[in-house]
Each structure stands twice: as structure tokens, then as C-alpha cells.
Amino acid sequence: MIIKQIRLFEQPCLIFFLACVLTFTLTSSASAEIGNSKSQIEQRYGDYSLVQDGFNRIWTQSEWKSTLNSSAKAYGYMTIVGEMNATVWIEYNAQNRVVKETQIMDGNIKIRDFQNCFGELYTDIIAADSTVFVNSTFPELRVIVRKSDNKYNLIRFFIDNLKANAKINMHSKIHGFEITEIAPGDAKNYLKKSRFNRIASNLNAQQSSRDDNWLKTDNYFQPELFFSENLLPRKKTDMIVIHHTAIEDMSVSDIHELHLKKGWAGIAYHKVILPDGTVENGRPENLIGAHALGANPRSIGIVLVGNFESKSPTVVQMDALVKLTLELMRKYHIPLENIMPHREVTQGTTCPGVFFPWQEFIQRIKLNTSETLM
Ligand SMILES: [Zn+2]
Structure with missing residues (x-):
């Protein structure tokens, strides 16, 4: 884990x-x-x-x-x-x-x-x-x-x-x-x-x-995020949507504050992967996110911290993403074709950025899922 x-x-x-x-x-x-x-x-x-x-x-x-x-x-x-x-x-x-x-x-x-x-x-x-x-x-x-x-x-x-x-x-x-x-x-x-x-x-x-x-705001004295509205549980989970923050050096609480200021309930993503490969929790995994218009009621949102319009994710960040994606796929029985970049789910965005190595990522997922099937 x-x-x-x-x-x-x-x-x-x-x-x-x-x-x-x-x-x-x-x-x-x-x-x-x-x-x-x-x-x-x-x-x-x-x-x-x-x-x-x-x-x-x-x-x-x-x-x-x-x-x-x-x-x-x-x-x-x-x-x-x-x-x-x-x-x-x-x-x-x-x-x-x-x-x-x-x-x-x-x-x-x-x-x-x-x-x-x-x-x-x-x-x-x-x-x-x-x-x-x-x-x-x-x-x-x-x-x-x-x-x-x-x-x-x-x-x-x-x-x-x-x-x-x-x-x-x-x-x-x-x-x-x-x-x-x-x-x-x-x-x-x-x-x-x-x-x-x-x-x-x-x-x-x-x-x-x-x-x-x-x-x-958040109760900074304990490590739990404050959400400004009641969040609803997601009835179905058959998709994972991958994002970048498009802003460098963000912590979970930075993203959370930014989304609160936008008038949202709080951090829109369920999982946050920092440049050092650490995976942190955002919105509780079982609740409906706000990360991908059109796919929120069925998907888990993972965001990598960084702006991949100008540079690539770090190696450890991609390793963590592969591992986390595989875990979630197994947990929810999500098929490979439902691992999506944000840009394919919502129009008008290039997220997770041109420098995100999408093909390589999918190849790694494919390789690992076929290994576990053998
Ligand atoms: Zn996105």
C-alpha cells in the first residue's frame, strides 16, 4: 500500500x-x-x-x-x-x-x-x-x-x-x-x-x-480536510482520470485552498502525487469528485503535481502513478480502456499536458495487467 x-x-x-x-x-x-x-x-x-x-x-x-x-x-x-x-x-x-x-x-x-x-x-x-x-x-x-x-x-x-x-x-x-x-x-x-x-x-x-x-477552512490541527458542502458517495467506479496541477510546487492543502476559493466544496481530486513520488489523499476516495466534467459520478481523479505543458513528470512520480493506478484498477475492476487523460473526457483542456508520457504510461499499465493475468 x-x-x-x-x-x-x-x-x-x-x-x-x-x-x-x-x-x-x-x-x-x-x-x-x-x-x-x-x-x-x-x-x-x-x-x-x-x-x-x-x-x-x-x-x-x-x-x-x-x-x-x-x-x-x-x-x-x-x-x-x-x-x-x-x-x-x-x-x-x-x-x-x-x-x-x-x-x-x-x-x-x-x-x-x-x-x-x-x-x-x-x-x-x-x-x-x-x-x-x-x-x-x-x-x-x-x-x-x-x-x-x-x-x-x-x-x-x-x-x-x-x-x-x-x-x-x-x-x-x-x-x-x-x-x-x-x-x-x-x-x-x-x-x-x-x-x-x-x-x-x-x-x-x-x-x-x-x-x-x-x-x-481545514482544521490544520488534525490532518483532515474541511469540505464546504456535504459530498455524495459515488455509486459506480469504472474510470480513472489523470491530471496535472498545471502549477508547480503545490501541496494538498494548496490545491484544497485554491478549489475552495473557486467556490468548490474543496479539493477536486482523490489522489495527489507529489514530485517526490509521495501519494497523498485528497477528497475521500468513495465520494464524487469535481475533476472531470462529464465523468465525475463514475471516476477517481488522480493529479500529478507539476506543469506538464513545460516539462515531464519525475521518474518517481510516474512510478507512483503506475503503482497507484494498478491498485485502483484491481480494487474497482476498472478496465484498461477506462484509464483516461483528462483531455479525452472533458473538452477544451490539454490536461495532463503535452509532456505527460501517455503512451509509455499505458504500456506500463498494460504490461503489468497482463503479467498479473498470466
Ligand atoms: Zn485535469
Whole structure:
């Protein structure tokens, strides 16, 4: 089986990973503290070390105690995340309940390593009723998590080194996050698709140029793609259609975002073959794709990443394609004559490109299918 899941832990930084796992139980700096009491916070983190005043000045505890100033805006508690020091800033209301929690780490972690360091919060984020969205103009990531019927938290992530129009994905690095409770009405409006953009931009009113660019998107914390509509199962599978992306260097999430922006449900293809021969999953294999007008209800779409109008696929990419095609042919009993280039199924396209070696590909499939028959 060559099909890999999107590789969540393929190349973990092992030391960091272990550090996270080992220190997790010690620090338990994990769940949202919203609503907790001051004494619960101090049981967890110990006494505060820092104070932020109403002018955003930072005081040490001893400095603070020596002033007569009593209006603290937030208290800073020291903790450890993985091998990093981190500060948890807590804002309390008049009843000493937490209304806002901000964690700032000295370094950063990749989104895909979040689970190892923030296990409880991760569980909230990947819950079925949580919603992840990004601003496509100025990269920003937010998640709404549902805590109970009438309680929703909004988590804003602080993402490192992102330029305008950069892509957020599971490899993006975060150095902290802020959690606040949002009113049930606001949360429900957020989550209504038709009103989604407007409400999201209301919460972001001070940055009006970013309005209308919020997209409900993949849950980057887990390796599953978000589709904007319900997809239907395919009743019959008797064809495979081969494509190229026509754009170099695309990842599965790049293709997915591009197709979402086109107003489609999400990535149109079922399988994606990268230039290094890795096969990744796109749209679930049993659901109707959106890759070949006229043939979608009966076919599986495979796309090779690259522009084969200007160059050929890589050798390993073709090897992977042959192997994958043979596997799918056997699985669904698809005949050789139903292995199609996109251009023969849909008019007006040259896909998968003039440099795609179609005859050689079909010869290799023929050779392998006749060998297995003998
Ligand atoms: Zn195509």
C-alpha cells in the first residue's frame, strides 16, 4: 500500500516531541482557563510573577507590591511548554473569574505539534463542533470551540513570520494564543455560513481592510480536510482520470485552498502525487469528485503535481502513478480502456499536458495487467 495519510509525525523533532510528552503531565498548561477562579489558577501555576497595568506596563510582583497601584489588568504566571518557558497572562473579572487567557511562549511550535504540548486544548480544537477559519489576505488563524450549549471560546493564534498572502498549514509556527469567551449569539452567527464573513469581520472591525476575507477552512490541527458542502458517495467506479496541477510546487492543502476559493466544496481530486513520488489523499476516495466534467459520478481523479505543458513528470512520480493506478484498477475492476487523460473526457483542456508520457504510461499499465493475468 503506497497511500500515505497526510504525514503528521513523519519527521518530528524527536527531542522536542519527547520533551513535550514528558513535561506535559508536570506543567499541564493545556486547557482553557476561562471561567476558572483565581485560586484554581494559582493552584495550577503558583503565585503570579508579573503584572500588567492599565497602561500595558509590566511590573514584577515585588515592584507591583511596592506601589500603591491596585488596578492590575492582567497577571502573568510562569510555566513551561515543552522545553520552553512560557507566560500565561490571565485577566480576571470583578468576581476573580478568568475572562481572558493569553499564553506567550519564548519560542514557537508547529501547529502539527500542538497536540503534544496542549493536549486538553487540542481535544477542544479538533472536536466536531469546533470551527477553524483563516483570513486569506493577512494570514491569521482563529478557532471557535464550543464548551457547552451556551458557551463558546474564541482562540486567536499568534503565528510567526507570516507575510501577507502566505499560506497557513500544519507546518506554520505559533508562539502563543489568546482565549476569550464569546457571546452565544455571536458564536452562532459566526457559525452560520451565510453570515460567516460579515460576523467574522465585525469581530475584527478595527481592521476593516481585512473584511470579507475570512474563510472557514481545514482544521490544520488534525490532518483532515474541511469540505464546504456535504459530498455524495459515488455509486459506480469504472474510470480513472489523470491530471496535472498545471502549477508547480503545490501541496494538498494548496490545491484544497485554491478549489475552495473557486467556490468548490474543496479539493477536486482523490489522489495527489507529489514530485517526490509521495501519494497523498485528497477528497475521500468513495465520494464524487469535481475533476472531470462529464465523468465525475463514475471516476477517481488522480493529479500529478507539476506543469506538464513545460516539462515531464519525475521518474518517481510516474512510478507512483503506475503503482497507484494498478491498485485502483484491481480494487474497482476498472478496465484498461477506462484509464483516461483528462483531455479525452472533458473538452477544451490539454490536461495532463503535452509532456505527460501517455503512451509509455499505458504500456506500463498494460504490461503489468497482463503479467498479473498470466
Ligand atoms: Zn485535469
